[in-house]
Amino acid sequence: xxxxxLTIEAMVLIGYLSAFWLMPVVNYNGQxxxxxxxxxxxxxxxxxxxxxxxxxxxxxxxALFVSWFALAEVMLWVLPTIWILRVAVRRWPxxxxxxxxxxxxxxxxxxxxxxxxxxxFLGGYIYVSxxxxxxxxxxxxxxxxxxxxxxxxxxxGFIPGLMCxxxxxxxxxxxxxxxxxxxxxxxxxxVATLSVVGMAQVSFLGLAISYAAISELAxxxxxxxxxxxx
Numbered sequence: 001x002x003x004x005x006l007t008i009e010a011m012v013l014i015g016y017l018s019a020f021w022l023m024p025v026v027n028y029n030g031q032x033x034x035x036x037x038x039x040x041x042x043x044x045x046x047x048x049x050x051x052x053x054x055x056x057x058x059x060x061x062x063a064l065f066v067s068w069f070a071l072a073e074v075m076l077w078v079l080p081t082i083w084i085l086r087v088a089v090r091r092w093p094x095x096x097x098x099x100x101x102x103x104x105x106x107x108x109x110x111x112x113x114x115x116x117x118x119x120x121f122l123g124g125y126i127y128v129s130x131x132x133x134x135x136x137x138x139x140x141x142x143x144x145x146x147x148x149x150x151x152x153x154x155x156x157g158f159i160p161g162l163m164c165x166x167x168x169x170x171x172x173x174x175x176x177x178x179x180x181x182x183x184x185x186x187x188x189x190x191v192a193t194l195s196v197v198g199m200a201q202v203s204f205l206g207l208a209i210s211y212a213a214i215s216e217l218a219x220x221x222x223x224x225x226x227x228x229x230x
Contacts, residue, residue, distance in 0.1 A: 005188070006193055008168065009079075012164060013072060016160070020071055021045075023208070024045060024062075027046060029053050030055075030215075032128060032129050036061070037061050039061065040063065040064045046060075084107035104158050104162040126143075128221055130145040130215060131214060131215070140222055141224050151207050151211070155204060159203050177196075
């Protein structure tokens with residue numbers, strides 16, 4: 001009987017969705033990002049992190065669909081990346097190695113360039129602090145840091161997209177799941193899921209730390225924040 005198991009895409013979704021608790025790390029040393037106060041949400045749980053120097057939790061909203069469930073949106077980066085990789089491999093069957101990596105990076109950047117401005121301009125979240133000379137529309141509430149776009153493309157599209165693609169073509173040799181066949185069959189789905197969840201958690205933690213650290217080095221706050229985003 002064939003054992004039931006989650007697809008690699010479902011594992012990725014669970015992994016990023018469960019990383020919501022790392023959201024406050026972005027504002028660990030100060031207010032790097034902000035979310036609309038008009039959206040349904042909760043107060044920020046960042047102050048429970050040791051050494052917290054972020055904004056006042058009573059005035060800093062964690063919107064339900066921008067923090068708690070927002071990371072499900074990672075599939076908007078992952079699925080186009082997988083599709084472009086599939087098309088590229090079909091067109092060039094011997095595409096592999098560095099060239100495949102470059103295709104994955106380019107695909108995830110295209111998704112990021114389309115999606116990030118839409119999400120910022122809708123006002124669900126904004127970058128309060130950013131490095132001016134590395135930022136589009138610097139100084140305005142709708143500013144978009146270029147470094148944030150690169151990091152987001154890597155974390156949301158490139159890493160999980162390339163992992164899913166490789167797993168689909170080499171299911172028993174994908175790096176994140178290598179050696180899993182040596183385990184008892186009953187434990188393999190659980191170990192596989194936990195491995196991908198761990199990858200997602202580490203990837204998003206890297207994104208959050210990068211955002212906070214870069215803005216801390218030379219970040220300048222926007223000066224025209226609307227009241228609901230302050």
